[in-house]
Amino acid sequence: MEISYKLEEINKACDFVLNNSLNKLILFEGDLGLGKTTLIKNICRVLGSSDNISSPTFPILNIYKCKDEEIFHADLYRVDNISDLNELGFIEILDNDNWTFVEWPDKFKNIFKKNYTLLQLKEISKNERKIKIINHGF
Numbered sequence: 001m002e003i004s005y006k007l008e009e010i011n012k013a014c015d016f017v018l019n020n021s022l023n024k025l026i027l028f029e030g031d032l033g034l035g036k037t038t039l040i041k042n043i044c045r046v047l048g049s050s051d052n053i054s055s056p057t058f059p060i061l062n063i064y065k066c067k068d069e070e071i072f073h074a075d076l077y078r079v080d081n082i083s084d085l086n087e088l089g090f091i092e093i094l095d096n097d098n099w100t101f102v103e104w105p106d107k108f109k110n111i112f113k114k115n116y117t118l119l120q121l122k123e124i125s126k127n128e129r130k131i132k133i134i135n136h137g138f
Contacts, residue, residue, distance in 0.1 A: 082111065
């Protein structure tokens, strides 16, 4: 299942993701600069968070408030080994039922042992992206 959207149609992309993801654990794949964080920021807004949503590249994990729960946003780009994730308590976070968005999951696909949704972002043009959704179940 996939959709194309122009950057100014980010809400169309958010609706597509939220309406077609079967899981609250969502992994984001795509090249640098394709708008993974921008998409996550807008999804968090749709879910009701008013926190300052930013890239967790350096802290690796950001936690946002959303109504009565938390949203977890991880960026694994700079993570080199599983022990770094263990120190953050990331593995335990994966066991919760909250929305969890993970950028750059490629190196650690074996840690995702529950149902998740994979979003593959591709550039169509400078102003247009394509999202493909793949729901994975165990």
